[in-house]
Amino acid sequence: xxxxxxxxxxxxxxxxxxxxxxxxxxxxxxxxxxxxxxxxxxxxxxxxxxxxxxxxxxxxxxxxxxxxxxxxxxxxxxxxxx
Numbered sequence: 001x002x003x004x005x006x007x008x009x010x011x012x013x014x015x016x017x018x019x020x021x022x023x024x025x026x027x028x029x030x031x032x033x034x035x036x037x038x039x040x041x042x043x044x045x046x047x048x049x050x051x052x053x054x055x056x057x058x059x060x061x062x063x064x065x066x067x068x069x070x071x072x073x074x075x076x077x078x079x080x081x082x
Contacts, residue, residue, distance in 0.1 A: 002021065
């Protein structure tokens with residue numbers, strides 16, 4: 001699993017880096033991300049849900065969120081939200 005620590009960056013940089021990482025991933029691969037910016041914490045989950053990316057919250061601290069993402073391939077009959 002590739003892990004990206006974006007805690008030192010402010011929106012929109014974390015969202016852009018997540019988009020770029022997702023483009024490089026194959027279906028089934030995992031990506032770990034850490035973000036701390038309040039704008040990113042607000043914007044990243046809806047963006048990933050819109051892309052139908054499986055998102056699992058691993059840890060919340062006072063200053064950051066850590067997620068695990070799994071890129072999935074979906075047919076028009078196989079929509080999965082988690």
